[in-house]
Ligand code: NZQ
C-alpha cells in the first residue's frame with residue numbers, strides 16, 4: 148500500500164426527507180444570503196424547488212437564484228453566476244441537482260472569491276486559493292461531485308471539457324435523499340450506474356503495490372451497484388436500490404476506493420474529449436462505450452489484475468488468467484448494454500471521421516499522453532476510439 152492522505156470533509160445528511168432541513172443546516176453555519184443554482188427544470192416539476200424554498204424562507208435565508216444549468220455545464224453560465232454572486236455578495240452557493248449543477252456551483256464559488264477568469268482554473272493558468280463554501284442537495288446519483296475534489300466544465304467556444312482538482316472543490320455538506328432520485332429516467336439512471344462503476348474501476352486499474360483492503364472495498368461496491376442497477380431497471384422507486392446507488396456515488400469518487408493506489412482517471416480523459424466535442428453525449432453513456440474499449444486494449448499489460456476483477460466482480464470461473472481477463476471485460480460490456488447503454492460510438496449518431504479530432508483534444512494537441520498500464524499517446528488513443536466506432 149502506498150502512502151496517502153485521505154480527506155473527506157463533506158458532512159453527509161442521508162435519508163428520507165432530509166432536503167427539508169436545508170434551511171436549518173445553512174443557518175447553522177451562519178450564512179444569511181446564498182446563491183441557489185439548479186438545472187433545466189426537473190426540480191420544479193418534482194416539487195423539490197418549493198420544498199427547498201420553503202425551508203430556506205422558514206430559516207430566514209435570503210436567496211439569489213440562478214436556474215438553468217445545462218447538462219455538461221458551461222463556462223458562459225458560470226461567468227454570469229460569478230458576476231451576480233459578487234454583485235449580491237452572497238456568502239455561500241447551494242446546488243440543487245446532479246453533477247452538472249454541483250460543478251457549476253464549484254466554479255462559481257471559486258470565481259466569486261477571486262478576480263481570475265474561471266476558465267483559467269481547469270487550464271492551470273490560475274490556482275484556486277480561496278472559494279465560497281458550496282453545499283448541495285443531490286438529485287441524481289452519478290458523478291460523485293457531492294464529495295469529490297473535482298469540478299468539470301465545458302467551453303463551447305473551444306469545444307473543450309476540462310476539470311481540475313482542489314480541496315476547495317469539496318462540498319461543505321451534501322443532502323442525499325434517495326427518494327429524490329425516483330424521478331430520474333432509466334437512461335440517466337443507467338448513466339449514473341456506469342459513472343459510479345467507472346470512478347471505482349479507474350482507481351482499481353492503476354499501477355500499485357498490493358492493496359487488498361482497498362481492492363475488496365472496490366469490488367464490494369461494484370457488486371452492490373451492479374445488483375442495484377438491475378433492480379432499478381425494473382423498479383425505479385426501490386428505496387434500497389436507490390440508496391445503494393446514491394451512497395456508492397459518493398464513496399466511488401471521494402477517494403475511498405483509491406486509498407494506497409495511484410490515482411489516475413485514464414478513461415475519463417478519453418470521455419471528456421468525447422462529450423466536450425459532442426455536447427449531446429451524457430458522460431456515463433460515453434464511459435459505457437469507452438471503458439470496455441480501453442479494457443480490451445490494455446488488459447494484456449496487467450492480465451492478473453483483470454483476471455482478479457473478472458473472478459471477484461463478475462464471478463468468472465475460467466482458470467486461465469488471460470481468458471478470464473477477457474471474459475471479465477465482456478461481462479462488463481454486456482452489463483452496460485443490458486442497462487440500455489450505447490455499445491459503439493456510432494450509436495451516438497456521430498460520424499466516423501472525428502477520430503483525429505478526438506485524439507487531438509484528448510492529448511491537448513499531442514502535448515501529453517494519458518497514463519494507464521501503458522502510456523496512451525495520440526496514436527493509442529485514436530486506436531481506442533476507432534476500435535469502438
Ligand atoms: O437539468 P435538470 O432539469 O435538473 O435535469 C437533469 C439533466 O437533464 C436530470 N435530472 C437530475 N436530477 C433529476 C433529473 N431528472 C429527473 N429527476 C431528477 N431527480 O438529469 C440530467 C443530467 O443531469 P447531470 O447533472 O448533467 O448528470 P450527472 O450527475 O451525471 O453530471 C454529469 C456532469 O458531471 C461531470 C460530467 O462530466 C458531466 O459534466 N462529472 C463531474 C465529476 C466531479 N465533479 O467529480 C466527476 C465525473 O466523472 C464527471 O466528469
Ligand code: ZN
Pocket residue numbers: 290342345346415430
Ligand atoms: Zn465520471
